[in-house]
Amino acid sequence: xxxxxxxxxxxxxxxxxxxxxxxxxxxxxxxxxxxxxxxxxxxxxxxxxxxxxxxxxxxxxxxxxxxxxxxxxxxxxxxxxxxxxxxxxxxxxxxxxxxxxxxxxxxxxxxxxxxxxxxxxxxxxxxxxxxxxxxxxxxxxxxxxxxxxxxxxxxxxxxxxxxxxxxxxxxxxxxxxxxxxxxxxxxxxxxxxxxxxxxxxxxxxxxxxxxxxxxxxxxxxxxxxxxxxxxxxxxxxxxxxxxxxxxxxxxxxxxxxxxxxxxxxxxxxxxxxxxxxxxxxxxxxxxxxxxxxxxxxxxxxxxxxxxxxxxxxxxx
Amino acid sequence: xxxxxxxxxxxxxxxxxxxxxxxxxxxxxxxxxxxxxxxxxxxxxxxxxxxxxxxxxxxxxxxxxxxxxxxxxxxxxxxxxxxxxxxxxxxxxxxxxxxxxxxxxxxxxxxxxxxxxxxxxxxxxxxxxxxxxxxxxxxxxxxxxxxxxxxxxxxxxxxxxxxxxxxxxxxxxxxxxxxxxxxxxxxxxxxxxxxxxxxxxxxxxxxxxxxxxxxxxxxxxxxxxxxxxxxxxxxxxxxxxxxxxxxxxxxxxxxxxxxxxxxxxxxxxxxxxxxxxxxxxxxxxxxxxxxxxxxxxxxxxxxxxxxxxxxxxxxxxxxxxxxxxxxxxxxxxxxxxxxxxxxxxxxxxx
Numbered sequence: 315x316x317x318x319x320x321x322x323x324x325x326x327x328x329x330x331x332x333x334x335x336x337x338x339x340x341x342x343x344x345x346x347x348x349x350x351x352x353x354x355x356x357x358x359x360x361x362x363x364x365x366x367x368x369x370x371x372x373x374x375x376x377x378x379x380x381x382x383x384x385x386x387x388x389x390x391x392x393x394x395x396x397x398x399x400x401x402x403x404x405x406x407x408x409x410x411x412x413x414x415x416x417x418x419x420x421x422x423x424x425x426x427x428x429x430x431x432x433x434x435x436x437x438x439x440x441x442x443x444x445x446x447x448x449x450x451x452x453x454x455x456x457x458x459x460x461x462x463x464x465x466x467x468x469x470x471x472x473x474x475x476x477x478x479x480x481x482x483x484x485x486x487x488x489x490x491x492x493x494x495x496x497x498x499x500x501x502x503x504x505x506x507x508x509x510x511x512x513x514x515x516x517x518x519x520x521x522x523x524x525x526x527x528x529x530x531x532x533x534x535x536x537x538x539x540x541x542x543x544x545x546x547x548x549x550x551x552x553x554x555x556x557x558x559x560x561x562x563x564x565x566x567x568x569x570x571x572x573x574x575x576x577x578x579x580x581x582x583x584x585x586x587x588x589x590x591x592x593x594x595x596x597x598x599x600x601x602x603x604x605x606x607x608x609x610x611x612x613x614x615x616x617x618x619x620x621x622x623x624x625x626x627x628x629x630x
Numbered sequence: 631x632x633x634x635x636x637x638x639x640x641x642x643x644x645x646x647x648x649x650x651x652x653x654x655x656x657x658x659x660x661x662x663x664x665x666x667x668x669x670x671x672x673x674x675x676x677x678x679x680x681x682x683x684x685x686x687x688x689x690x691x692x693x694x695x696x697x698x699x700x701x702x703x704x705x706x707x708x709x710x711x712x713x714x715x716x717x718x719x720x721x722x723x724x725x726x727x728x729x730x731x732x733x734x735x736x737x738x739x740x741x742x743x744x745x746x747x748x749x750x751x752x753x754x755x756x757x758x759x760x761x762x763x764x765x766x767x768x769x770x771x772x773x774x775x776x777x778x779x780x781x782x783x784x785x786x787x788x789x790x791x792x793x794x795x796x797x798x799x800x801x802x803x804x805x806x807x808x809x810x811x812x813x814x815x816x817x818x819x820x821x822x823x824x825x826x827x828x829x830x831x832x833x834x835x836x837x838x839x840x841x842x843x844x845x846x847x848x849x850x851x852x853x854x855x856x857x858x859x860x861x862x863x864x865x866x867x868x869x870x871x872x873x874x875x876x877x878x879x880x881x882x883x884x885x886x887x888x889x890x891x892x893x894x895x896x897x898x899x900x901x902x903x904x905x906x907x908x909x910x911x912x913x914x915x916x917x918x919x920x921x922x923x924x925x926x927x928x929x930x931x932x933x934x935x936x937x938x939x940x941x942x943x944x945x946x947x948x949x950x951x952x953x954x955x956x957x958x959x960x961x962x963x964x965x966x967x968x969x970x971x972x973x974x975x976x977x978x979x980x
Contacts, residue, residue, distance in 0.1 A: 527736065529692055529731070530731060530737045530738065530802075533690055533723055533724065533728070534724050534750065534751035535721065535723035535724040535725060536751070537720065537754070538716070540750075544742075544750070548741060548742075549740075552741075625740070625741060625788070626788045
C-alpha cells in the first residue's frame with residue numbers, strides 16, 4: 315500500500331510535467347499566438363512590442379520561459395497575459411463553484427444511473443426497458459449547451475422557477491438560494507452521464523445475473539431483494555465505480571466547461587474556456603495542471619477503492 | 631441395504647421441463663419419475679445434455695424462467711416444488727432441500743468472505759445472532775474437514791483451492807440441516823484425488839445426517855460404492871432405474887449396457903480402443919420417434935417406434951424399471967452373446 319502510493323505520487327508528478335510541457339509547447343506554435351503582439355493592441359508599434367517582450371520575458375528562449383512560468387505556478391505569482399490578474403486567485407475563486415457543480419452532479423448521475431440500470435436490467439426486454447433505453451440515448455445525444463440553454467430559458471427565464479443562471483454563495487444568500495441556483499446545472503450535467511451509466515450497469519447486471527454464485531445465492535433461499543443487492547449489484551457496481559471516479563475527476567478538474575458557461579457559474583471550467591478564447595497561456599496552463607491533478611488523483615483513488623471492492627485485486 | 635421403508639422425502643411424478651428457444655422447443659426433461667427416501671443415495675447418471683442437471687435444478691426451482699414450461703409434480707413432503715410460489719420455494723431452499731453445484735470455482739461470490747456467505751444463508755432462515763451463526767458455521771466447516779476453520783471463516787474464496795471451496799459449498803448446503811441434498815456433479819471440476827476426498831465427505835454425511843442425497847453425475851465409476859439406487863437418464867428420459875446392484879449386475883436397457891461397457895477396468899486387459907456407443911445423442915428439439923435411444927441401438931426394431939413406458943419389466947423386481955420393450959430373456963441372451971455394445975456388462979465386480 316505504501317509503495318503503491320509513493321509510486322502513484324511519482325507518476326502524478328511525471329504526468330503533470332508532461333502535460334505542462336505539451337500545453338506550453340502547443341500555445342507557442344499555434345498561429346496568432348504571440349502574446350506580446352496581442353497585449354500591445356491593434357495599433358501598436360514595433361517598439362512597443364519589443365518593450366512588452368522584454369518586460370514579460372518573451373524574448374527569452376522557450377525553455378527559460380517555461381521554467382519561469384512553472385516557477386510562478388508553484389509560488390502562486392502567475393499573472394494572466396490578457397488582463398493582468400493573478401491566475402491562482404482566479405482559480406481559487408472558481409473552485410467552490412466547480413466543486414459544487416461536480417459533486418452534486420456526480421452523486422446525482424451515479425444514483426440515477428445505478429437505479430435506472432438496475433431497473434432496466436430487471437425489466438430487460440419489456441417496454442419500460444426500451445423506453446428508458448431510448449431516453450438514455452436521447453440524454454446522451456443532447457448537447458449540454460442546447461439542453462442547458464433550453465432549461466435555463468424555459469424553466470428559468472420564462473417560468474421563473476429557477477434563477478436565470480449565476481452562482482449564489484451560501485454565506486451570502488443562504489443554503490436555499492445556493493441549491494436553487496445549482497439544481498438546473500446539476501440536472502443538465504447529470505443528464506449527459508446518466509444514459510451511459512445506466513446502460514453500462516444494465517449490461518453488467520445482465521452478465522452477473524447468470525453467474526454461478528447468483529444461482530448459489532438463490533439456492534440459499536435468500537430473498538430476491540437480497541440476491542439482487544448483495545450479490546448482483548455488489549458485483550456489477552465494481553466497473554461502474556471505476557468509470558465514475560474517472561468522470562468525476564474530469565469534472566472536478568474543470569471539465570464541465572459547457573455547463574459552467576451556459577449557467578454562468580464562473581467556475582474553473584468557465585475561466586478555462588474564456589482563457590482559451592483569449593489564447594491566454596498562464597491560466598490555460600494552470601487550469602490544465604489543475605485538471606490533470608484531479609484526474610490522476612481520482613485514478614489513484616479508484617485503484618484503491620477497486621482493491622477494497624474486489625478482494626482478488628491486490629495493490630502492489 | 632436400501633432403506634426402502636424409511637420416510638419418503640421426495641416423490642417426482644411425470645416431471646416434464648421444456649424451454650422455448652429460438653430454434654424451437656427443447657424438451658429437456660421428459661416424463662421423469664423417481665422417489666427419494668430418507669438416508670438414501672440416489673444417483674442420477676447420464677451424459678451431458680441428458681437432462682440430469684435440469685432435473686436437479688428444477689427441484690430447487692432454479693430453472694424457472696419466462697421461457698420454461700413445467701408439467702408433472704415433485705412433492706417434497708407436502709409441498710409440490712413445481713407449483714410452489716416463489717415464497718414457499720424460498721422458505722424450503724437450503725432449509726429442506728439444498729444443492730451443491732458442479733463448479734466450486736465460480737459458485738461462491740468472489741467479493742464476500744466465505745463465512746459470511748454461509749452466515750447469510752442461516753440468517754435468511756433462522757433468527758440467530760451473528761455470534762451464534764458464526765459458531766454454527768465454524769462447526770460446519772470443521773465437519774467437512776476444513777482445517778483451522780475459525781481463521782478460515784474470514785478468508786475469501788480465491789484464497790481456497792477447488793477442493794476446499796467444494797467443502798465450503800458442502801458445509802453451506804448442510805448448514806441448515808436439509809432433509810434432501812442435491813449434489814450436481816460435485817466432483818467433476820476437481821482432481822481425481824480430491825474427488826475421492828469429497829465423495830468420502832458425502833458418504834460420512836449420509837450416514838451421520840440421515841438426509842436423502844441425489845448425486846448427479848456422468849461417471850458411473852463415482853457412484854458404484856456410494857449410491858443405493860441409480861437412475862440412468864438419456865435424452866431427457868429415465869431409461870432405467872433400480873438398485874445399484876440391479877443396474878450393475880442385471881442392466882436391462884441397451885444404453886445402460888453401453889454406459890457400463892465404456893468404463894475402463896483396471897482388473898481386465900486393456901482393450902486397444904475404449905468401447906464407446908456409436909453415434910451422437912439426439913437433438914432434444916427434434917427427438918427421434920419412439921425410444922430416444924433407437925437410432926444408436928443395434929437391437930432396434932419396429933416396436934421401438936412407439937414411446938416405451940418406464941415400468942418394471944424384470945419378473946420379481948418391482949423397483950427395477952426400464953424403458954426397453956425387449957423381453958427380459960431376450961435381453962439376457964443379447965447381453966451374454968454380446969452385441970456391439972454391452973460386451974462388458976454383467977461382469978462387474980465391486
